[in-house]
Amino acid sequence: MSQPILILNGPNLNRLGTRQPEIYGSTSLKDVEEMCAKRAAARGHTISFHQSNREYEIIDWIHDGIDNAAGIIINPAAFTHTSVAILDALNMFNKPIIELHISNPHKREAFRHVSFITYAATGMICGLGVNGYPLAVDAMADMLAAGSDNS
Numbered sequence: 001m002s003q004p005i006l007i008l009n010g011p012n013l014n015r016l017g018t019r020q021p022e023i024y025g026s027t028s029l030k031d032v033e034e035m036c037a038k039r040a041a042a043r044g045h046t047i048s049f050h051q052s053n054r055e056y057e058i059i060d061w062i063h064d065g066i067d068n069a070a071g072i073i074i075n076p077a078a079f080t081h082t083s084v085a086i087l088d089a090l091n092m093f094n095k096p097i098i099e100l101h102i103s104n105p106h107k108r109e110a111f112r113h114v115s116f117i118t119y120a121a122t123g124m125i126c127g128l129g130v131n132g133y134p135l136a137v138d139a140m141a142d143m144l145a146a147g148s149d150n151s
């Protein structure tokens, strides 16, 4: 059995669907999880999908993923712009990492233009709404099929 693709979501994303829908849309995180599971299954993969408002939980999932995940797709939400600790955890994960944002942070406030996570990411998807999630799963499946690491 191959390892799942770990999909991590940071703070406030549990409110997706009702949280600032003009920015983040009206799809719930549960629906996003289903979209990802379907796309992963179509590509012969499984997912392990999580959300937390607590930085340490995200770090613990990354640590667990070092031995148990094929790749990581992460929307760190506001931790993107603050968390050296999440970056340090991702730097121990030597497999593909996709940083994902529903909105385009570069079109928004200046403090969102800085991402600590980008230093560890293989690639980044942003500004495509929740459609970015299945696209990230596809991109991850392509990288895994090609045997890419995170160099």
Ligand code: DQA
Pocket: 011, 012, 075, 076, 077, 078, 079, 080, 100, 101, 102, 103, 104, 105, 112
């Ligand atoms: C976000 C963008 C972040 O700046 C913000 O803090 C979020 C969500 C996005 O998905 O667009 O919570 O990561």
